Amino acid sequence: MSQPNPHAAREPEHGEHEHHIVSPLVYLVIVGALLVCTALTVVASFIEMGVFNPIVAIAIAVFKATLVVLFFMHVKYSTKLTKLTVGCGLFTFIVLIGMTLADYISRAWGRW
Amino acid sequence: MSDSPAIIHDAPEADAHRAHPAWQRHHFETVEQQADTTNFAMWLFLLTEIMFFGGLFTAYLIFRNWYYPAFVAGSHQLNIWWGTANTGVLIVSSFTMAMGVWCAETRKKNGLVLCLILTFILGLGFLGIKTIEYSEKIEKHHVPGFHYSLQSFLDPASDPKIYKEYHDKPLGRDMAVHTELYFSLYFAMTGMHALHMIIGIAILSVMIFRARAGAYTTGHVTFVENFGLYWHFVDIVWIFLFPLLYLISRHANP
Numbered sequence: 001m002s003q004p005n006p007h008a009a010r011e012p013e014h015g016e017h018e019h020h021i022v023s024p025l026v027y028l029v030i031v032g033a034l035l036v037c038t039a040l041t042v043v044a045s046f047i048e049m050g051v052f053n054p055i056v057a058i059a060i061a062v063f064k065a066t067l068v069v070l071f072f073m074h075v076k077y078s079t080k081l082t083k084l085t086v087g088c089g090l091f092t093f094i095v096l097i098g099m100t101l102a103d104y105i106s107r108a109w110g111r112w
Numbered sequence: 113m114s115d116s117p118a119i120i121h122d123a124p125e126a127d128a129h130r131a132h133p134a135w136q137r138h139h140f141e142t143v144e145q146q147a148d149t150t151n152f153a154m155w156l157f158l159l160t161e162i163m164f165f166g167g168l169f170t171a172y173l174i175f176r177n178w179y180y181p182a183f184v185a186g187s188h189q190l191n192i193w194w195g196t197a198n199t200g201v202l203i204v205s206s207f208t209m210a211m212g213v214w215c216a217e218t219r220k221k222n223g224l225v226l227c228l229i230l231t232f233i234l235g236l237g238f239l240g241i242k243t244i245e246y247s248e249k250i251e252k253h254h255v256p257g258f259h260y261s262l263q264s265f266l267d268p269a270s271d272p273k274i275y276k277e278y279h280d281k282p283l284g285r286d287m288a289v290h291t292e293l294y295f296s297l298y299f300a301m302t303g304m305h306a307l308h309m310i311i312g313i314a315i316l317s318v319m320i321f322r323a324r325a326g327a328y329t330t331g332h333v334t335f336v337e338n339f340g341l342y343w344h345f346v347d348i349v350w351i352f353l354f355p356l357l358y359l360i361s362r363h364a365n366p
Contacts, residue, residue: 019144019147019217021214021217021218022210022214023214024211024214027207027210027211027214028207030207030210031203031204031206031207031210034203034206035200035203035204038196038199038200038203041354041355041359042192042196042359044359045192045355045358045359045360045362045363046362048363049363050363053359053360053362053363053364054355054360057355057356057359057360058355058356058360060355061351061352061354061355064351065348065351065352068206068344068347068348068351069344069348071210072206072207072209072210072340072344072347073340073341073344073345074337078151079148079151081148081152082148082151082152082155085152085155085156085159086155088159089155089158089159089162092159092162092163093162093163093166096163096166096167096170097166097169097170097173100170100174101170101173101174104174104177
Protein backbone atom coordinates (compact mmCIF):
# COMPACT_ATOMS: atom_id res chain seq x y z
CA MET A 1 0.00 0.00 0.00
CA SER A 2 3.03 2.21 0.53
CA GLN A 3 3.71 2.40 -3.19
CA PRO A 4 1.69 4.79 -5.29
CA ASN A 5 -0.84 2.86 -7.25
CA PRO A 6 0.20 3.14 -10.90
CA HIS A 7 -3.29 2.29 -12.03
CA ALA A 8 -5.21 4.69 -9.86
CA ALA A 9 -4.18 7.61 -12.05
CA ARG A 10 -5.54 5.82 -15.12
CA GLU A 11 -8.84 4.97 -13.57
CA PRO A 12 -10.90 7.72 -15.25
CA GLU A 13 -9.58 6.57 -18.62
CA HIS A 14 -11.38 3.28 -18.20
CA GLY A 15 -14.58 4.94 -19.28
CA GLU A 16 -13.14 5.16 -22.76
CA HIS A 17 -12.65 1.40 -22.89
CA GLU A 18 -16.10 0.65 -21.69
CA HIS A 19 -18.06 -1.63 -23.95
CA HIS A 20 -20.04 0.46 -26.39
CA ILE A 21 -23.38 -1.04 -27.37
CA VAL A 22 -24.46 -0.03 -30.85
CA SER A 23 -28.20 0.57 -31.01
CA PRO A 24 -30.48 -1.47 -33.32
CA LEU A 25 -31.54 1.75 -35.01
CA VAL A 26 -27.99 2.22 -36.31
CA TYR A 27 -27.99 -1.36 -37.60
CA LEU A 28 -31.33 -0.76 -39.34
CA VAL A 29 -30.07 2.39 -41.08
CA ILE A 30 -26.90 0.60 -42.17
CA VAL A 31 -28.66 -2.48 -43.54
CA GLY A 32 -31.02 -0.15 -45.44
CA ALA A 33 -28.07 1.76 -46.89
CA LEU A 34 -26.36 -1.50 -47.87
CA LEU A 35 -29.44 -2.80 -49.68
CA VAL A 36 -29.94 0.53 -51.48
CA CYS A 37 -26.28 0.49 -52.53
CA THR A 38 -26.69 -3.07 -53.85
CA ALA A 39 -29.67 -1.93 -55.95
CA LEU A 40 -27.65 1.08 -57.16
CA THR A 41 -24.66 -0.99 -58.24
CA VAL A 42 -26.90 -3.41 -60.17
CA VAL A 43 -28.69 -0.51 -61.91
CA ALA A 44 -25.32 1.09 -62.69
CA SER A 45 -24.13 -2.15 -64.31
CA PHE A 46 -27.00 -1.89 -66.82
CA ILE A 47 -25.93 1.61 -67.90
CA GLU A 48 -23.20 1.85 -70.51
CA MET A 49 -20.42 3.96 -68.96
CA GLY A 50 -17.36 2.49 -70.66
CA VAL A 51 -14.34 2.63 -68.40
CA PHE A 52 -16.46 3.99 -65.56
CA ASN A 53 -18.52 0.79 -65.16
CA PRO A 54 -15.85 -1.01 -63.13
CA ILE A 55 -14.86 2.21 -61.33
CA VAL A 56 -18.42 2.89 -60.15
CA ALA A 57 -18.93 -0.77 -59.17
CA ILE A 58 -15.72 -0.87 -57.10
CA ALA A 59 -16.42 2.53 -55.53
CA ILE A 60 -19.87 1.37 -54.36
CA ALA A 61 -18.35 -1.89 -53.05
CA VAL A 62 -15.70 0.05 -51.10
CA PHE A 63 -18.41 2.27 -49.62
CA LYS A 64 -20.49 -0.77 -48.60
CA ALA A 65 -17.47 -2.50 -47.05
CA THR A 66 -16.64 0.69 -45.12
CA LEU A 67 -20.16 0.78 -43.66
CA VAL A 68 -19.89 -2.88 -42.61
CA VAL A 69 -16.46 -2.39 -41.01
CA LEU A 70 -17.36 0.83 -39.18
CA PHE A 71 -20.81 -0.10 -37.86
CA PHE A 72 -21.49 -3.85 -38.05
CA MET A 73 -17.93 -4.61 -36.95
CA HIS A 74 -17.98 -1.76 -34.41
CA VAL A 75 -14.65 -0.30 -35.53
CA LYS A 76 -16.03 3.24 -35.23
CA TYR A 77 -16.51 2.59 -31.50
CA SER A 78 -13.40 0.45 -30.97
CA THR A 79 -10.10 1.10 -29.24
CA LYS A 80 -7.22 2.79 -31.06
CA LEU A 81 -5.46 -0.58 -31.17
CA THR A 82 -8.31 -2.12 -33.18
CA LYS A 83 -8.45 0.89 -35.50
CA LEU A 84 -4.70 0.68 -36.09
CA THR A 85 -4.97 -3.07 -36.75
CA VAL A 86 -7.71 -2.56 -39.35
CA GLY A 87 -5.62 0.22 -40.92
CA CYS A 88 -2.63 -2.13 -41.11
CA GLY A 89 -4.75 -4.76 -42.83
CA LEU A 90 -5.91 -2.24 -45.41
CA PHE A 91 -2.35 -1.00 -45.92
CA THR A 92 -0.84 -4.48 -46.47
CA PHE A 93 -3.70 -5.29 -48.87
CA ILE A 94 -2.95 -2.12 -50.87
CA VAL A 95 0.75 -3.05 -50.90
CA LEU A 96 -0.17 -6.53 -52.17
CA ILE A 97 -2.25 -5.16 -55.04
CA GLY A 98 -0.10 -2.10 -55.73
CA MET A 99 3.32 -3.77 -55.79
CA THR A 100 2.08 -6.71 -57.87
CA LEU A 101 0.48 -4.41 -60.43
CA ALA A 102 3.57 -2.17 -60.50
CA ASP A 103 5.60 -5.25 -61.38
CA TYR A 104 3.29 -6.43 -64.17
CA ILE A 105 2.90 -2.94 -65.64
CA SER A 106 6.61 -2.15 -65.69
CA ARG A 107 8.00 -5.57 -66.62
CA ALA A 108 8.17 -4.99 -70.36
CA TRP A 109 9.19 -1.32 -70.21
CA GLY A 110 11.71 -0.42 -72.91
CA ARG A 111 11.23 -3.68 -74.77
CA TRP A 112 8.70 -2.49 -77.29
CA MET B 113 2.51 -4.69 -16.63
CA SER B 114 0.92 -7.54 -14.71
CA ASP B 115 4.37 -8.89 -13.76
CA SER B 116 4.82 -5.98 -11.39
CA PRO B 117 4.57 -7.15 -7.76
CA ALA B 118 3.02 -3.79 -6.89
CA ILE B 119 -0.22 -4.94 -8.39
CA ILE B 120 -0.88 -7.42 -5.61
CA HIS B 121 -0.98 -4.49 -3.24
CA ASP B 122 -3.21 -2.46 -5.48
CA ALA B 123 -6.44 -3.20 -3.75
CA PRO B 124 -7.13 -2.75 -0.04
CA GLU B 125 -5.92 -5.70 2.01
CA ALA B 126 -9.36 -7.06 2.69
CA ASP B 127 -10.12 -7.00 -1.01
CA ALA B 128 -6.86 -8.57 -2.19
CA HIS B 129 -8.62 -10.97 -4.48
CA ARG B 130 -10.82 -8.54 -6.23
CA ALA B 131 -14.13 -9.94 -7.27
CA HIS B 132 -14.20 -10.68 -10.93
CA PRO B 133 -16.55 -12.62 -13.22
CA ALA B 134 -15.87 -16.32 -13.65
CA TRP B 135 -14.93 -15.87 -17.29
CA GLN B 136 -12.01 -13.56 -16.57
CA ARG B 137 -8.80 -15.50 -17.04
CA HIS B 138 -6.19 -14.95 -14.37
CA HIS B 139 -3.52 -13.69 -16.73
CA PHE B 140 -5.67 -10.67 -17.47
CA GLU B 141 -5.84 -7.78 -15.08
CA THR B 142 -9.35 -6.67 -15.96
CA VAL B 143 -12.29 -7.89 -17.99
CA GLU B 144 -11.78 -4.94 -20.35
CA GLN B 145 -8.19 -5.96 -20.97
CA GLN B 146 -9.31 -9.50 -21.74
CA ALA B 147 -12.01 -8.26 -24.12
CA ASP B 148 -9.58 -5.90 -25.91
CA THR B 149 -7.04 -8.70 -26.27
CA THR B 150 -9.46 -11.21 -27.78
CA ASN B 151 -10.82 -8.52 -30.09
CA PHE B 152 -7.25 -7.72 -31.22
CA ALA B 153 -6.53 -11.42 -31.78
CA MET B 154 -9.68 -11.83 -33.86
CA TRP B 155 -8.70 -8.88 -36.02
CA LEU B 156 -5.22 -10.33 -36.53
CA PHE B 157 -6.85 -13.53 -37.78
CA LEU B 158 -9.05 -11.47 -40.12
CA LEU B 159 -5.91 -9.72 -41.40
CA THR B 160 -4.50 -13.09 -42.51
CA GLU B 161 -7.87 -13.72 -44.18
CA ILE B 162 -7.63 -10.39 -46.01
CA MET B 163 -4.24 -11.41 -47.39
CA PHE B 164 -5.58 -14.87 -48.31
CA PHE B 165 -8.49 -13.53 -50.33
CA GLY B 166 -6.28 -10.62 -51.45
CA GLY B 167 -4.07 -13.08 -53.33
CA LEU B 168 -7.09 -14.44 -55.20
CA PHE B 169 -8.32 -10.93 -56.00
CA THR B 170 -4.88 -9.93 -57.31
CA ALA B 171 -4.73 -13.03 -59.52
CA TYR B 172 -8.19 -12.20 -60.87
CA LEU B 173 -7.21 -8.59 -61.57
CA ILE B 174 -4.07 -9.53 -63.51
CA PHE B 175 -5.56 -12.40 -65.51
CA ARG B 176 -8.60 -10.31 -66.38
CA ASN B 177 -6.25 -7.74 -67.91
CA TRP B 178 -4.27 -10.38 -69.79
CA TYR B 179 -7.18 -12.40 -71.20
CA TYR B 180 -9.80 -9.68 -71.20
CA PRO B 181 -12.10 -11.09 -73.96
CA ALA B 182 -12.13 -14.54 -72.34
CA PHE B 183 -12.94 -13.09 -68.92
CA VAL B 184 -15.74 -10.93 -70.34
CA ALA B 185 -17.28 -13.90 -72.18
CA GLY B 186 -16.93 -16.04 -69.08
CA SER B 187 -18.56 -13.40 -66.90
CA HIS B 188 -21.53 -13.20 -69.30
CA GLN B 189 -22.34 -16.78 -68.30
CA LEU B 190 -23.24 -15.69 -64.76
CA ASN B 191 -26.77 -14.73 -63.86
CA ILE B 192 -26.84 -11.24 -62.34
CA TRP B 193 -30.16 -11.87 -60.58
CA TRP B 194 -28.92 -14.88 -58.64
CA GLY B 195 -25.89 -12.81 -57.66
CA THR B 196 -28.06 -9.87 -56.58
CA ALA B 197 -30.35 -12.13 -54.57
CA ASN B 198 -27.36 -13.67 -52.83
CA THR B 199 -25.91 -10.24 -52.02
CA GLY B 200 -29.23 -9.25 -50.43
CA VAL B 201 -29.46 -12.51 -48.46
CA LEU B 202 -25.93 -12.08 -47.14
CA ILE B 203 -26.42 -8.42 -46.17
CA VAL B 204 -29.62 -9.26 -44.28
CA SER B 205 -27.81 -12.15 -42.56
CA SER B 206 -25.11 -9.69 -41.48
CA PHE B 207 -27.87 -7.51 -40.04
CA THR B 208 -29.43 -10.40 -38.09
CA MET B 209 -25.95 -11.29 -36.80
CA ALA B 210 -25.34 -7.70 -35.68
CA MET B 211 -28.72 -7.78 -33.93
CA GLY B 212 -27.63 -11.06 -32.31
CA VAL B 213 -24.60 -9.29 -30.85
CA TRP B 214 -26.89 -6.55 -29.56
CA CYS B 215 -29.21 -9.14 -27.95
CA ALA B 216 -26.22 -10.79 -26.25
CA GLU B 217 -24.98 -7.41 -25.00
CA THR B 218 -28.40 -6.49 -23.60
CA ARG B 219 -28.90 -10.04 -22.24
CA LYS B 220 -31.95 -10.94 -24.30
CA LYS B 221 -31.73 -14.71 -24.54
CA ASN B 222 -34.76 -15.38 -26.75
CA GLY B 223 -33.82 -12.54 -29.08
CA LEU B 224 -30.30 -13.91 -29.42
CA VAL B 225 -31.54 -17.41 -30.22
CA LEU B 226 -33.95 -15.99 -32.83
CA CYS B 227 -31.21 -13.87 -34.43
CA LEU B 228 -28.80 -16.81 -34.59
CA ILE B 229 -31.46 -19.05 -36.14
CA LEU B 230 -32.30 -16.37 -38.74
CA THR B 231 -28.61 -15.94 -39.56
CA PHE B 232 -28.30 -19.73 -39.86
CA ILE B 233 -31.28 -19.94 -42.25
CA LEU B 234 -30.07 -17.02 -44.38
CA GLY B 235 -26.63 -18.60 -44.56
CA LEU B 236 -28.18 -21.85 -45.81
CA GLY B 237 -30.26 -19.80 -48.28
CA PHE B 238 -27.09 -18.27 -49.68
CA LEU B 239 -25.55 -21.72 -50.16
CA GLY B 240 -28.79 -22.95 -51.75
CA ILE B 241 -28.70 -20.22 -54.39
CA LYS B 242 -24.99 -20.90 -54.94
CA THR B 243 -25.86 -24.58 -55.53
CA ILE B 244 -28.37 -23.59 -58.24
CA GLU B 245 -25.66 -21.50 -59.92
CA TYR B 246 -23.03 -24.24 -59.63
CA SER B 247 -25.35 -26.90 -61.08
CA GLU B 248 -25.93 -24.65 -64.08
CA LYS B 249 -22.16 -24.53 -64.64
CA ILE B 250 -21.92 -28.31 -64.27
CA GLU B 251 -24.70 -28.84 -66.83
CA LYS B 252 -22.96 -26.60 -69.35
CA HIS B 253 -19.56 -28.21 -68.70
CA HIS B 254 -18.12 -24.93 -67.48
CA VAL B 255 -16.33 -26.55 -64.56
CA PRO B 256 -12.58 -26.53 -65.31
CA GLY B 257 -11.18 -30.00 -65.92
CA PHE B 258 -11.31 -32.84 -68.46
CA HIS B 259 -14.92 -32.22 -69.39
CA TYR B 260 -14.61 -28.47 -69.87
CA SER B 261 -16.47 -27.30 -72.97
CA LEU B 262 -15.59 -24.29 -75.16
CA GLN B 263 -18.87 -24.56 -77.09
CA SER B 264 -20.48 -21.39 -75.62
CA PHE B 265 -17.40 -19.32 -76.48
CA LEU B 266 -16.43 -20.69 -79.90
CA ASP B 267 -20.06 -20.53 -81.05
CA PRO B 268 -22.03 -18.15 -78.78
CA ALA B 269 -25.21 -18.56 -80.85
CA SER B 270 -25.36 -22.20 -79.69
CA ASP B 271 -26.10 -20.85 -76.19
CA PRO B 272 -29.33 -18.95 -77.01
CA LYS B 273 -30.19 -17.80 -73.47
CA ILE B 274 -26.91 -15.95 -73.04
CA TYR B 275 -26.65 -14.95 -76.70
CA LYS B 276 -30.04 -13.22 -76.65
CA GLU B 277 -28.83 -10.95 -73.86
CA TYR B 278 -25.25 -10.18 -74.84
CA HIS B 279 -24.77 -11.01 -78.57
CA ASP B 280 -21.16 -11.98 -77.94
CA LYS B 281 -18.94 -12.47 -80.97
CA PRO B 282 -17.22 -15.87 -81.20
CA LEU B 283 -13.77 -16.04 -79.59
CA GLY B 284 -10.79 -17.53 -81.40
CA ARG B 285 -9.75 -20.89 -79.99
CA ASP B 286 -6.52 -19.47 -78.52
CA MET B 287 -8.49 -16.91 -76.51
CA ALA B 288 -11.48 -19.16 -75.79
CA VAL B 289 -9.27 -21.66 -73.88
CA HIS B 290 -8.63 -18.94 -71.28
CA THR B 291 -12.30 -18.90 -70.28
CA GLU B 292 -11.31 -22.01 -68.31
CA LEU B 293 -9.02 -19.75 -66.28
CA TYR B 294 -11.94 -17.41 -65.60
CA PHE B 295 -14.01 -20.31 -64.28
CA SER B 296 -11.05 -21.64 -62.28
CA LEU B 297 -10.87 -18.30 -60.48
CA TYR B 298 -14.66 -18.12 -60.26
CA PHE B 299 -14.82 -21.50 -58.52
CA ALA B 300 -11.74 -20.83 -56.38
CA MET B 301 -13.06 -17.48 -55.13
CA THR B 302 -16.74 -18.33 -54.69
CA GLY B 303 -15.76 -21.82 -53.46
CA MET B 304 -13.42 -20.47 -50.76
CA HIS B 305 -16.12 -17.97 -49.84
CA ALA B 306 -18.71 -20.77 -49.65
CA LEU B 307 -16.31 -22.83 -47.50
CA HIS B 308 -16.12 -19.91 -45.08
CA MET B 309 -19.92 -19.80 -45.07
CA ILE B 310 -20.11 -23.55 -44.33
CA ILE B 311 -17.65 -23.19 -41.44
CA GLY B 312 -19.66 -20.23 -40.15
CA ILE B 313 -22.94 -22.13 -40.39
CA ALA B 314 -21.42 -25.10 -38.54
CA ILE B 315 -20.26 -22.81 -35.72
CA LEU B 316 -23.70 -21.11 -35.72
CA SER B 317 -25.46 -24.44 -35.26
CA VAL B 318 -23.45 -25.05 -32.07
CA MET B 319 -23.98 -21.45 -30.92
CA ILE B 320 -27.77 -21.78 -31.22
CA PHE B 321 -27.77 -24.62 -28.68
CA ARG B 322 -25.34 -22.85 -26.37
CA ALA B 323 -27.38 -19.65 -26.58
CA ARG B 324 -30.53 -21.59 -25.64
CA ALA B 325 -28.68 -22.77 -22.55
CA GLY B 326 -27.99 -19.11 -21.76
CA ALA B 327 -24.27 -19.19 -22.49
CA TYR B 328 -23.89 -15.75 -24.06
CA THR B 329 -26.40 -13.68 -22.13
CA THR B 330 -24.62 -13.47 -18.80
CA GLY B 331 -22.43 -10.52 -19.77
CA HIS B 332 -19.67 -12.54 -21.44
CA VAL B 333 -20.31 -11.74 -25.10
CA THR B 334 -16.81 -12.22 -26.54
CA PHE B 335 -17.61 -15.37 -28.49
CA VAL B 336 -20.75 -13.95 -30.15
CA GLU B 337 -18.95 -10.69 -30.86
CA ASN B 338 -15.94 -12.34 -32.48
CA PHE B 339 -18.10 -14.73 -34.46
CA GLY B 340 -19.99 -11.62 -35.65
CA LEU B 341 -16.68 -10.15 -36.87
CA TYR B 342 -16.01 -13.35 -38.83
CA TRP B 343 -19.50 -13.37 -40.35
CA HIS B 344 -19.27 -9.70 -41.39
CA PHE B 345 -15.85 -10.33 -42.89
CA VAL B 346 -17.29 -13.11 -45.06
CA ASP B 347 -20.02 -10.65 -46.08
CA ILE B 348 -17.38 -8.08 -47.11
CA VAL B 349 -15.59 -10.65 -49.28
CA TRP B 350 -18.87 -11.22 -51.15
CA ILE B 351 -19.48 -7.46 -51.43
CA PHE B 352 -16.32 -7.38 -53.59
CA LEU B 353 -16.81 -10.71 -55.38
CA PHE B 354 -20.25 -9.69 -56.62
CA PRO B 355 -19.23 -6.65 -58.74
CA LEU B 356 -15.94 -8.22 -59.87
CA LEU B 357 -17.44 -11.51 -61.09
CA TYR B 358 -20.97 -10.51 -62.09
CA LEU B 359 -21.22 -6.80 -62.84
CA ILE B 360 -18.17 -5.10 -64.31
CA SER B 361 -18.07 -7.09 -67.55
CA ARG B 362 -21.70 -6.63 -68.56
CA HIS B 363 -21.09 -3.91 -71.13
CA ALA B 364 -17.61 -4.93 -72.17
CA ASN B 365 -17.34 -6.60 -75.57
CA PRO B 366 -15.12 -9.64 -75.75
